[in-house]
Amino acid sequence: MSKEILIIGVDPPCPRCDLTRQRVERLVDDMDLSVNVRHLVYNDPEALQFAESIGKGFGTAKHVADKAGINIGPNKVQFEKKNVQVLPEDFDKIDGPARRWSPEMDEALRPYQLKAESVGMLMTPILVVFGEMKHYGSVPSIEQIRSWLS
Numbered sequence: 001m002s003k004e005i006l007i008i009g010v011d012p013p014c015p016r017c018d019l020t021r022q023r024v025e026r027l028v029d030d031m032d033l034s035v036n037v038r039h040l041v042y043n044d045p046e047a048l049q050f051a052e053s054i055g056k057g058f059g060t061a062k063h064v065a066d067k068a069g070i071n072i073g074p075n076k077v078q079f080e081k082k083n084v085q086v087l088p089e090d091f092d093k094i095d096g097p098a099r100r101w102s103p104e105m106d107e108a109l110r111p112y113q114l115k116a117e118s119v120g121m122l123m124t125p126i127l128v129v130f131g132e133m134k135h136y137g138s139v140p141s142i143e144q145i146r147s148w149l150s
Contacts, residue, residue: 004036005149006050008058008126011041015101016109017125019139022094024127027145035149042124054133057121061112067119070112090142106138113137 005024009017021039028035040047042058051058057067065072088094088101106113109123116123116137123137129148134140 003034003130004038005130006038006040006047006126006128008040008042008047008050008128009124010060011039013039013097014060014124015097015099015105016139018096019088019094019098019101020125020127022096022098023090023140023142023145024149026090026093027142027149031146031149033149042126050128050133051122055120056117058124058126059116059121060124061109064112064116064119064121064123067121068115070115088139101139110138 005028007017007021007024009020013021017039021037025037028037042060047058057063059067062072064070088098088103091099113123113136122133125136125139126133127135127140127145127148134148135144
């Protein structure tokens with residue numbers, strides 16, 4: 001059986017899901033691993049089946065806020081390149097939506113990430129490595145991903 005990594009997120013991918021995918025794919029290549037990397041949308045049947053197997057629901061910060069009764073309000077969390085304080089360490093190696101990610105984005109969404117589990121959810125992006133859920137709700141560091149792939 002081949003080894004598989006799932007990045008469960010949204011479509012089109014948000015900056016957080018896209019950066020997670022790009023980091024995983026780059027490390028798989030750098031480590032010369034024979035691994036299948038796939039992106040699933042949080043409400044795909046396969047993602048829903050995995051969520052059920054671990055007794056959780058999957059969703060975005062908005063889904064967590066809705067379930068927890070938190071009013072996000074329209075456009076509460078907005079990010080523009082000019083507001084970014086710290087660029088990701090691998091900024092020169094990423095493209096597409098991932099280039100809009102910043103640590104501030106994860107920090108702004110942290111309250112929803114922390115609330116998610118208490119309402120029975122895991123927030124995207126969700127990283128499943130070899131059948132085991134390793135991370136959710138923020139972008140894992142390159143070092144974390146490398147350790148899970150080792």
